[in-house]
Amino acid sequence: MAVRACGLIIYRRLQPAPSSNSIEYLLLQTSYGTHHWTPPKGHVDPGEDDLQTAFRETQEEAGLQASQLTLIEGYRKELHYPVRGKPKTVVYWLAEMKDCNTEIKLSEEHQAFQWLKLEDACKFAEYEDMQATLKEVHQFLCSRE
Numbered sequence: 001m002a003v004r005a006c007g008l009i010i011y012r013r014l015q016p017a018p019s020s021n022s023i024e025y026l027l028l029q030t031s032y033g034t035h036h037w038t039p040p041k042g043h044v045d046p047g048e049d050d051l052q053t054a055f056r057e058t059q060e061e062a063g064l065q066a067s068q069l070t071l072i073e074g075y076r077k078e079l080h081y082p083v084r085g086k087p088k089t090v091v092y093w094l095a096e097m098k099d100c101n102t103e104i105k106l107s108e109e110h111q112a113f114q115w116l117k118l119e120d121a122c123k124f125a126e127y128e129d130m131q132a133t134l135k136e137v138h139q140f141l142c143s144r145e
C-alpha cells in the first residue's frame, strides 16, 4: 500500500484587492536529506482523516492554527511519486492566510521558509508535479477573481 501524506498549499495576498500578482505561496525547506522545499505536509496518523492530517501538519511544521487559515472550497490535488522505491500519495488542499503578517514558526523538521510568487515557487519546488500543481492552483485562484 502507498505511504499517505496530506498537507496544505498555503498562500497569502499582499493587497486586499484581488490581484494575481499579489499572491505568494508558502514553502518550507527540510532540515534533513536533500533540503527540499514543499508546502507543509506529513504522514497520516492512525485514526486521523486526511484533512485533519493536513491541518495538524501545518500547525506542527509552520505554527499556523486552522483558525488562522481559510480553507478554499473546490480544490484538492493528489500527487503520486515513489520515495525510496515505495509509492507515496500526497493529498493537498488549498488555504489562504487570514492575516498575511501572521508569523511562521518552524519545527526542527525544517530549516527555512519562503513566501514566493508563482515563478519563484516553481523554482524552489523542483519537482515537475509540484510545479504543475502550483500553476494549477494559481489558475484556479485567478479564475475566481
Ligand SMILES: Nc1nc2c(ncn2[C@@H]2O[C@H](COP(=O)(O)OP(=O)(O)OP(=O)(O)OP(=O)(O)OC[C@H]3O[C@@H](n4cnc5c(=O)[nH]c(N)nc54)[C@H](O)[C@@H]3O)[C@@H](O)[C@H]2O)c(=O)[nH]1
Binding pocket: 005, 030, 032, 033, 034, 036, 038, 041, 042, 043, 079, 081, 082, 083, 088, 109, 127, 128, 129, 130
Ligand atoms: N534524517 C532524515 N530524516 C528523514 C529523511 N526523510 C524523512 N525523514 C524523517 O521524516 C520526517 C518527516 O515526516 P513527515 O513530516 O510526517 O512526512 P513528509 O512531510 O511526508 O516528509 P518526507 O520528507 O519524508 O517526504 P517528502 O517531502 O515526500 O520527500 C521524500 C522524497 O520525495 C521527493 N519529493 C518531495 N516532494 C515531492 C513532490 O512534490 N513531487 C515529487 N515528484 N517528489 C517529491 C523528494 O525526493 C524527497 O526526497 C522527518 O521528521 C524526518 O525525521 C531523511 O532523508 N533523512
